[in-house]
Amino acid sequence: MTDQPEQTPDQLREALGRVRTEVAKAVVGQDGAVTGLIVALLAKGHVLLEGVPGVAKTLLVRSLSHAFSLDTTRVQFTPDLMPGDVTGSLVYDAKSGDFEFREGPVFTNILLADEINRTPPKTQSALLEAMEERQVSVDGLSRPLPDPFLVAATMNPIEYEGTYTLPEAQLDRFMLKLVLDLPPRDTEIAVLQRHAAGFNPRDLTGAGMTAVLGASELRQAQASAAAVGASPDVLAYVVDLARATRQSPSVKLGVSPRGSTALLASAKAWAWLNGSPAITPDHVQAMVLPVLRHRIQLRPEAELEGVSVDSILRSILSQVQVPI
Secondary structure (H helix, E strand, C coil): CCCCCCCCHHHHHHHHHHHHHHHHHCCCCCCCHHHHHHHHCCCCCCCCEECCCCCHHHHHHHHHHHCCCCCCEEEEECCCHHHHHHEEEEEECCCCCCEEECCCCCCCCCCEECCCCCCCHHHHHEEEEEEECEEEEEEEEEEECCCHHHHHEEEECCCCCCCCCCCCCHCCCCCCCCCCCCCHHHHHHHHCCCCCCCCCCCCCCCCCCCCCCHHHHHHHHHHHHHCCEEEEEHHHHHHHHHHHHHHEEEEEEEHHHHHHHHHHHHHHHHHHCCCCCCHHHHHHHHHHHHHCCCEEECHHHHHHHCCCCCHHHHHHHHHHHCCC
């Protein structure tokens, strides 16, 4: 899609509403995850998608990139995947007698890192520079990644055999962790009805999906969302929530300042989507679970007692004083 003239915030918000409609033509019952991915795109963050196989994680990312007319590539993470398989590497050209850089799949707008916890930490860490600096360094040269750029990584929470724990430094680079649950009965019936009618998840165009907006409009929306205001009281509220996680007796490792900035950025995106000129405590509260749940390490005794990170965050939300 070619770059369009600058649009007003209201026009951009209306277009993002149509993105939801387009994605719904392919994905049923994952409205929360769609919203989370849109928030991450607006806030220039990355997303960790957790769910058992078969809940449409891959289809969700492909549908979203189709609606945004963004380039997307998929990498299946495996134990033998090498860092160069993700970032790209130098390849010898026999004709010229020189080494030339061959771009890896990370040079895209949306990188779908499928089952990211199935590859060793060395390859996982290859994504760190791309996620944080939005560039790849090979042979002493830094190569910028396309703009916009988002990593959507999937992870199976049930199967642990043959998997590797994600390093805390890498988890902290994901702005949101979205949990995709199994659908309720009515939703699953609706999924089967679509397939019975001939829906092909590998043919999104055939499903009637069309591109709603492109990279240029998304960059305009990102700039508009970043301009949303934040009062000193709300900024202090964000910090108090983060500090409360560090003081919880069940928590071994609380939220870092990077987590606080991620909470602020995502709250700005959520406020902008709702047409608010400034973030309120309600906007912050709405983003606490997806932004902070993967940044907290529980003490072993708390895990044995069955304490969950989400329950701790809900308790903190009820205890930390809300600015009026």
